[in-house]
Amino acid sequence: MLLHPTLERLQQLRLSGMANALHEQLQQPDIATLSFEERLGLLLDREATERENRRLQTRLKQAKLRQNAAVEDIDYRAPRGLDKILMTRLATGQWISEHLNVLITGPTGVGKSYLACALANQACRLGYSARYRRLPRLLEELGIARADGRYSKLLAELAKTDLLILDDWGLTPMNNEQRRDLLEILDDRCRTRSTLVTSQLPLEHWHEYLADPTLADAILDRLVHAAYTLTLRGDSMRKRTSTLTAEAVTQ
Numbered sequence: 001m002l003l004h005p006t007l008e009r010l011q012q013l014r015l016s017g018m019a020n021a022l023h024e025q026l027q028q029p030d031i032a033t034l035s036f037e038e039r040l041g042l043l044l045d046r047e048a049t050e051r052e053n054r055r056l057q058t059r060l061k062q063a064k065l066r067q068n069a070a071v072e073d074i075d076y077r078a079p080r081g082l083d084k085i086l087m088t089r090l091a092t093g094q095w096i097s098e099h100l101n102v103l104i105t106g107p108t109g110v111g112k113s114y115l116a117c118a119l120a121n122q123a124c125r126l127g128y129s130a131r132y133r134r135l136p137r138l139l140e141e142l143g144i145a146r147a148d149g150r151y152s153k154l155l156a157e158l159a160k161t162d163l164l165i166l167d168d169w170g171l172t173p174m175n176n177e178q179r180r181d182l183l184e185i186l187d188d189r190c191r192t193r194s195t196l197v198t199s200q201l202p203l204e205h206w207h208e209y210l211a212d213p214t215l216a217d218a219i220l221d222r223l224v225h226a227a228y229t230l231t232l233r234g235d236s237m238r239k240r241t242s243t244l245t246a247e248a249v250t251q
């Protein structure tokens with residue numbers, strides 16, 4: 001009789017996990033065999049789980065990951081030089097707590113963005129904030145933000161993100177303003193946050209790509225020294241995916 005108001009009160013107090021668990025307990029005929037403390041413990045567990053799930057969904061939404069990727073789904077069968085031990089270590093997230101970076105290079109379609117998104121997804125599950133951006137798009141966005149007064153706000157948002165993914169580094173040439181923006185982003189993060197970069201360009205060409213030697217030194221100094229590097233090789237996974245799809249269709 002008194003339970004309806006209790007359920008309502010729990011909802012009013014935004015304890016919806018407890019309310020749901022209590023509602024379910026009431027449907028279970030043998031629930032009375034549990035002590036008060038045991039039942040209360042179950043309600044609290046459920047509240048904590050639902051809250052953590054909601055926080056995870058918020059982090060994933062903010063991260064805007066391009067691919068629905070997860071570390072446990074990484075395909076190690078294709079020969080592409082992917083170090084499973086290193087990936088397992090990165091999946092623990094310790095590199096993020098140590099503010100280290102990850103640089104993934106390799107030819108098109110080899111799975112760089114997939115790995116980046118899988119590691120970002122894992123970071124969100126571990127409680128870190130993450131943000132995925134294609135570098136050319138982000139630099140354009142910063143140019144627009146400078147013009148409409150959102151520049152500082154955008155830089156501040158990037159600076160406080162635990163893991164920033166910069167995908168497609170080296171794909172399009174940068175102008176001087178964009179090089180300086182990139183330096184700003186990386187300077188804010190140096191030794192305080194982690195950055196993950198993916199690029200088709202081998203690491204040894206990054207300096208040349210950045211064109212301005214002084215800015216290139218400054219940018220790479222903030223990125224490369226405290227970083228794990230993954231150098232992938234092999235055929236595009238896109239071919240593999242389309243072959244597998246074609247095989248599935250003909251079967």
Ligand SMILES: Nc1ncnc2c1ncn2[C@@H]1O[C@H](COP(=O)(O)OP(=O)(O)OP(=O)(O)O)[C@@H](O)[C@H]1O
Pocket residue numbers: 067073074075076106107108109110111112113114115168198199200237238241
């Ligand atoms: N480990 C994996 N498991 C399952 N699918 C994968 C895996 N790696 C890559 N793929 C799939 O292969 C395709 C190409 O991968 P991805 O986009 O990550 O390549 P990329 O190296 O970033 O390419 P590009 O340099 O052209 O951007 C995608 O459809 C991706 O979902």
